[in-house]
Amino acid sequence: MPGTVTEIQPGLWRIRLPFNFELNHINVHLLRLEKGYLLVDCGIGTEACFAALESALAALGVEWTEIKVVVLTHCHPDHVGLAPRVLELSRARALMHAVEIRHLHSVADWADHPEAMDGKLIEWGVPEDRIHEITKAFVNVRRSFQRLEKVEALGGGEVLYTGIGPLETVWTPGHSPGHLCLYASRDQLLLSGDHVLPSITPNIAWMPEADSLADYLRALDQVSTLKVKTVLPSHGDPFTDLAGRTRETVAHHESRCGQILRVVAEEGHTPHEIAGHLWRNTLSPFQQRFALFEVMAHMVYLERRGQVVHELLGGVGHWSCVQHGTFPSAGAYQMRRMVP
Numbered sequence: 001m002p003g004t005v006t007e008i009q010p011g012l013w014r015i016r017l018p019f020n021f022e023l024n025h026i027n028v029h030l031l032r033l034e035k036g037y038l039l040v041d042c043g044i045g046t047e048a049c050f051a052a053l054e055s056a057l058a059a060l061g062v063e064w065t066e067i068k069v070v071v072l073t074h075c076h077p078d079h080v081g082l083a084p085r086v087l088e089l090s091r092a093r094a095l096m097h098a099v100e101i102r103h104l105h106s107v108a109d110w111a112d113h114p115e116a117m118d119g120k121l122i123e124w125g126v127p128e129d130r131i132h133e134i135t136k137a138f139v140n141v142r143r144s145f146q147r148l149e150k151v152e153a154l155g156g157g158e159v160l161y162t163g164i165g166p167l168e169t170v171w172t173p174g175h176s177p178g179h180l181c182l183y184a185s186r187d188q189l190l191l192s193g194d195h196v197l198p199s200i201t202p203n204i205a206w207m208p209e210a211d212s213l214a215d216y217l218r219a220l221d222q223v224s225t226l227k228v229k230t231v232l233p234s235h236g237d238p239f240t241d242l243a244g245r246t247r248e249t250v251a252h253h254e255s256r257c258g259q260i261l262r263v264v265a266e267e268g269h270t271p272h273e274i275a276g277h278l279w280r281n282t283l284s285p286f287q288q289r290f291a292l293f294e295v296m297a298h299m300v301y302l303e304r305r306g307q308v309v310h311e312l313l314g315g316v317g318h319w320s321c322v323q324h325g326t327f328p329s330a331g332a333y334q335m336r337r338m339v340p
C-alpha cells in the first residue's frame with residue numbers, strides 16, 4: 001500500500017502509513033522548512049511501511065536528503081521503528097524529549113532480558129503459566145524498541161521555525177513519559193501524537209516510581225488551554241473540538257476509576273483479578289499485558305489519593321478500598337477534583 005498523502009495546508013502534509021495492528025495506520029507529518037523538510041515521526045519498522053513512506057515522499061518530489069530534522073513524539077515502535085533507516089538515508093538531526101530517550105533505552109535493554117518484568121507480574125497476581133505466555137507475546141514487541149544513537153534531547157518549550165510559522169514542543173507525559181506534542185501557534189494547529197486521539201483513548205501504562213495517570217491528566221489540562229482550531233493526531237483523522245475530546249478522555253478515566261473501586265470493594269483484589277473482571281477474562285496474552293499496566297496506572301493514582309491501599313501477602317499485592325460503604329457508579333467518579 002502506498003503512503004496516502006493529504007495536504008493539510010500549504011507546507012504541511014499528512015502521510016498515512018500502514019501499521020499491521022489493531023490500529024491499521026499511523027499518520028506521520030511533513031513540514032516544509034526554509035531549506036528542506038521536517039518529518040514528525042517515522043512509522044513502524046516494516047518493509048511495507050518503509051515502501052509506503054518512500055513512495056509518498058517520491059509523490060511529493062522530496063528526496064531523503066532534503067529531510068533535515070526528524071522530531072519523534074515518543075518512542076513507541078509505530079512512531080520510531082523506521083527512524084534508524086530514515087536517519088541513515090537523510091542524515092537528518094533527530095530530536096526527542098530527554099525523558100523519552102532514557103525510556104527508549106531502558107526498554108531496549110529490557111528486550112534482552114524479557115524475564116525482568118516477571119517479578120512485577122507475580123506481584124500483580126498473574127499465574128505463572130500466564131506470565132510465560134505474556135512474556136512470549138511481548139518479546140517481539142520489545143525487540144522493536146531499538147536504541148537510537150545521535151538523538152538530540154529536548155525538554156519541551158523549544159521553538160522550531162518552519163514554513164507554517166513557529167512550532168513549539170509541548171511535553172505531555174502520560175501515554176509515554178517523554179511524549180511531545182507540537183503546537184503551531186500561527187495557524188492554531190496541534191500535532192497531538194498519541195496524547196489526544198479522536199476515537200480511542202491512548203493506553204496509560206504503569207511506570208516504575210511514577211504516577212502516569214496524574215501526569216497524563218495534568219498534560220491533558222495543559223493542552224486544553226492552548227488555542228487550537230485543528231488537532232492532527234497520529235491515529236485517525238484531524239478533528240476540531242480539542243476541549244470536548246479532552247473532557248471525554250478525562251471521563252473515560254473517571255469511569256475506569258469508578259469501575260475499579262467497585263470491583264475492589266466487591267470482588268477482585270489483585271490487579272490480575274481486577275483486569276480479569278473489567279475485561280471479563282477475554283484478553284489475549286498480548287492484550288492482557290496492556291490491561292494489567294493500565295489497571296496498575298489507575299491503582300497507583302487511586303492509592304496516592306488515599307482511595308485504595310495494598311499489602312503484599314506471599315509476594316502478591318492485595319488491594320482494598322480505604323472507605324467502605326457506597327462507591328461511585330462507573331462514570332460518576334469525580335477525577336478532576338482529585339488532580340493536584
Ligand SMILES: [Zn+2]
Binds near residue numbers: 175176
Ligand atoms: Zn504510542
Ligand SMILES: [Zn+2]
Binds near residue numbers: 076079
Ligand atoms: Zn501510536
